Amino acid sequence: MFDRNENASVSVPGLIRRVAIVGGTHGNELTGIYLVKKFEQFPDLIDRPTLECSTILANPKAISANQRYIDRDLNRCFSNVDLANSTLTSYEDQRAKEIAAQLGPKDQPNVDLIIDLHSTTSNMGLTILPSTKHRVNLRLAAYLSTLHPAVRVCCGVQCSQDAPMLRSLSPYGCTIEVGAIAQGIVAAEQLQHTEMLVHAILDYLDAINQEVPLPVPSNLTIYQGISAIDYPRNALGELQAIIHPQLQFKDYEPLRDGAPMFLTFTGESIPYRGETIVYPVFINESAYYEKKIALVLTEKQQISL
């Protein structure tokens, strides 16, 4: 089950020493914000012999306003094209450039690994979204999967440094997406679980650096994003249907051809249609209504490490 010869089997370009822990990329996702504040108040917590850990509150104005963002979603501002575009001057575009100067650039980042802490109104448990499918990230995710049954590993439709997410400033690292949590609240249990995962990542990296690597399973289940589905809308863009009650909170459960997906306001069910079994995530995520995403379909894959 476990491969104990970690260092022999992984091609890491140098050790991972510089780690950035980011909270508040979205200003109303309080789990990461309060965790970063805690680490800033008690820096010993993230002190490891072989690591240099830094913390960032990514979107201070949005945090003060208790809003996801001020002008636009900061976590979509990190494409190389946008970072290089000096005509983009919104608050979040400015912050993205500042953060990229601090942590990036993507091809030669100032940090080795980024942990970006998020929450979601979807029932996604403790989801790890690796920055890339680099073996370093997948082995780390596989290790985290052994720690709690709610840990799932989900690769975005864009799981590469080409993505416009903050995490893509470095090839190594992940977003941690915990839920279901309403925006604007601190949920103690999920705060504890997120903190546990941050500590586990630091311990895992430190153990590799100290040449006493922690055991990693030889296989990993990932949920690979394949497409997003919008709500049924009318010509004005208004919702005509909502997530079916049988699908609500059923993230990562199999969805088969004919199973109810939406419910119209007049009471009709709209089923999922597709030959393959899919595993939806981000079901009824509040912030995705405006992005025209009701849910994201994934395929379940086994990866040998």
Next chain:
Amino acid sequence: MFDRNENASVSVPGLIRRVAIVGGTHGNELTGIYLVKKFEQFPDLIDRPTLECSTILANPKAISANQRYIDRDLNRCFSNVDLANSTLTSYEDQRAKEIAAQLGPKDQPNVDLIIDLHSTTSNMGLTILPSTKHRVNLRLAAYLSTLHPAVRVCCGVQCSQDAPMLRSLSPYGCTIEVGAIAQGIVAAEQLQHTEMLVHAILDYLDAINQEVPLPVPSNLTIYQGISAIDYPRNALGELQAIIHPQLQFKDYEPLRDGAPMFLTFTGESIPYRGETIVYPVFINESAYYEKKIALVLTEKQQISL
């Protein structure tokens, strides 16, 4: 159990004929907004032989912005003092005056009964918050309590027309507060339950008017608000503790002396201290962080009708 001689035992000052159904008093509580939109699209749904039902989307700008409010909480703008104060010109103060002109004034309202549809991030099931403790409201609430096990009747600390809530424009009516729901999402099951309650209220009123009143239990359990408790904060007002994981989502469950209430960021439990058993509500309501309310304590009371 049931008193079938309703008309004989209740002193109603005239029949209740004019009913206002309000959604979007808070712009990010989508349950009421989509239900009002549905009723506006299909007005036959709220058509009853003896009733004149109207609908209002109370805070259109906040609804468009998907925010609770623009300038200040509309549902705290309805005190008589504020309504009479022409120097209060925020968007919500203006809307409050417009709505009061339409539904009020409090001492001689243009509608007989107001149903104000809300949602909460607290686990409050299907909570009825009567506008006043008038026997008409309590009997209606008792009737609704028979329809679904999640129905609870909660009287605010201010359960009178002196309160600054929209519902207080009329002595008759209630707020319906459903949860737990994150802001900015439509949750199908809770939408269906809220719609069921609105229909039940209309049917109940129509049946009285038609002199075939529906059966009402002779006793009612109410949860009477007695005080609000803030989060432990430091001198800067920053949170020092959060709702204890053992208390999260435990609205309406008994809280006894010594039971954990808060958890500090350093891991210490802070217990509830009090001689009487209380029943907390609005536990970890997102919108109440800024109001300095972590939870509201209630006492459980039996009322004979």
